[in-house]
Amino acid sequence: TVNIPGNTTPPQAVASAPSEINCFSPQVQLSGQGSSTxxxxxxxxxxTNGNIVSGNNTLSPTVNQCGTYVLTVTNTINGCTASASATPNCEINPPNASATGGVITCGTPTITLLGNSTTPGVSYQWSGPGIEPNNQYQQNPNVLFPGIYTLTVTNPENGCTKTAVALVDLDITPPTAIGSVSGTLTCLVTSVSLNLTSNASNAIYGWTGPNGFSANIPNPDVTVGGDYFGTVTNTVNGCVGYDTIAVISNTTPPGASAFASGQLTCLADSVTLSGNSPAAPNVTYAWTGNNVNSSLRNIVAYEPGAYTLVVTGTINGCTSSAVVNVAENTTIPFDSIVRPPNLNCNNASVQLNATPSSQGPNFKYLWTAKEGGHIVSGDTTLTPVVDSIGKYFLKITNIDNGCTSLDSV
Known part of the structure; x- marks a missing residue:
């Protein structure tokens, strides 16, 4: 017989995963302790579904992915093998995260970022242009600047994180404000309309002006000249546009002057009334008084009394007036001759006496003789000498007004 020895004893294979794969420890070492050495x-x-980073030919490989890992131990002498498997516990699920921004406007200069997660116990950390040390760990920080903000949500149980992005826009463009006025205030146009237009569809309009004027409509009527300040508020972003409109008031009267060329006398039965205005030629004239109604600048007056000139400016309708009084001087001189003594053989000549008549430097005297009378001297005085029986006439003329009187003896 032949005795054939045998060596088929398999090695010992033991595999374990002593550590958990999580976000704190993304790599762990498996253990083959207890296996044959x-x-x-x-x-x-x-x-098949994990990942071995290193050490796959050792008893302590490094892995970084969940899955089942199989350790095969081979006895190189007899070729026998043994296998064992290990499945590390995995906790790598990130928390959920959401972030909401907003729009910075003139009405809302501060925006509250909204961070949220349904995973319990998480912590929040923000980064972005408006994040500072005092608010970076707040769940809902307030920011003053537009831009992109990143929220990082961390689960303290496994160290896993999730990010979300919030956008903060900027809308501080003011609406357009274009003001206008319908015209100029004059004596004929006592009110004008302001008008304010804008590109904002949702706008609030306002006006302020002289004497405490205010209005909250785009097109108020005004009666006082001056600067008016218009505002347009965009109700969407709270921004305001401005415009200033000057309302011109042209209510200056044209000015009027009137004078007469003289007075009514026995020589002048009419006088010329002349009107004038510093605003000429942009004026019209109107004369009234003593049955006169004329639109001429210069008129002829035949009656004494007051005449009124009204001057109207053709540009602004304002008026000025002037009054001129036409005087009448038609007083007839007083003519009185004292009855003279008779001519006889003792009185070959006599002196006529008209001294009770009007006297003065403005009177002129002239004696004439008819029916045989003869003036010896003094025919231009009040006491002429005559030497013949006849009819003697005295004409007295007022030099100032040309009026005359005639008496005889």
Whole structure:
């Protein structure tokens, strides 16, 4: 007989995963402790759904992925093998995260970022242009600047994180404000309309102006000249546009002056009334008084009394007036001759006496003789000398007004 020895004893294979794979420890070492050891043993770790980072031919490989890892121990002397498997516990699920931004406007200069997660116990950390040390760990921080903000949510149980992005836009564009006025205030146009237009569809309008004027409509009527300040508020972003409109008031009267060329006398039965205005030629004239109604600048007056000139500006309709009084001087001189003594042989000549008549430097005298009378001297005085029986006439003329009187003796 032949005795054939046998060596079919398999090696010992033991595999374990002492540590958990999580976000704190993304790599762990598996253990083959308890397996056969010695120079005649080889080791091989394999996996179908995990990942071996290093040491797959050792008893302590490094892995970084969940899955089942198989350790095969081979006895190089007899070729026998043994296998064992290990499945590390995995906790790598990240928390959920959401982030909401907003729009910075003139009405809302501060935006509250909204961070949220349904995973319990998480912590929040923000980064972005408006994040500072005092608010970076707040769940809902307030920010003043537009930009992209990143929220990192961390689960303290496994160290896993999730990020979300919030966008903060900027809308501080003011609406357009274009003001206008319908015209100029004059004596004919006592009110004008302001108008304010804008590109904002949802706008609030406002006006302020002289004497405490205010209005909250785009097109108020105003009666006082001056600067008016219009505002347009965009109700969407709270921004305001401005415009200033000057309302011009042209209510300056044209000015009027009137004068007469003289007075009514016995020589002048009419006078010329002349009107004038510093605003000429942009004026019209209107004369009234003593049955006169004329639109001429200069008129002829035949009656004494007051005449009124009204001057109207053709540009602004404002008026000025002037009054001129036409005087009448038609007083007839007083003519009185004292009865003279008779001519006879003792009185070859006599002196006529008209001294009770009007006297003065503005009177002129002239004696004439008819029916045989003869003036010796003084025919231009009140006391002429005559030497013949006849009819003597005295004409007195007022030099100032040309009026005359006639008496005879």
């Amino acid at each position: 010695g120079n005649n043993f080889t080791y091989l770790w394999t996996t």
